[in-house]
Amino acid sequence: MIFLAVGTQFGFDRLVKAVDQAIEKGLVQDTVFAQIGPGAYLPKRMEYVVSLKKEAFDKTLNSCDSIISHAGMGNIELALKTGKPLLVMPRRKEYAEVVNDHQVDTARKFEQLGHILAAYDPDELIEKIKLLKTFVPKPRIPNRRGIIDRISQFLATID
Helix, strand or coil: CEEEECCCCCCCHHHHHHHHHHHHCCCCCCCEEEECCCCCCCCCCCEEECCCCHHHHHHHHHHCCEEEECCCHHHHHHHHHHCCCEEECCCCHHHCCCCCCHHHHHHHHHHHCCCCEECCCHHHHHHHHHHHCCCCCCCCCCCHHHHHHHHHHHHHHCC
């Protein structure tokens, strides 16, 4: 089962619609369960809810085979923690989905490190969904020492 999770604060109609259309075209054979947030688009080809309480979210996350999501740090962190393959499509400023393109930058960095798959538009999403079944995310090893050093260097510059 693929868990499509877009957060609860905002809908992400562009992503939900793209996954729904991929199912319609037969490009997604897996069952998809979606948490769609307060969006306007209601899926026709997958089971969905607007939001899940934490316990239900965690249960769904633990039972899924893979995740499709916006490029929010919360979902990226959960996928890395659980070792679940994750495909993200960043929310974009040009579509008024966010105020800046921070999710694009986040997706590029985590994809570059081999932790996630990323698609930057609906057409690319379809291609990346095909890779999701065989994608094995690289484990993330936090660099605590590096963060401490950077903060120390910054603090040393303050008078």
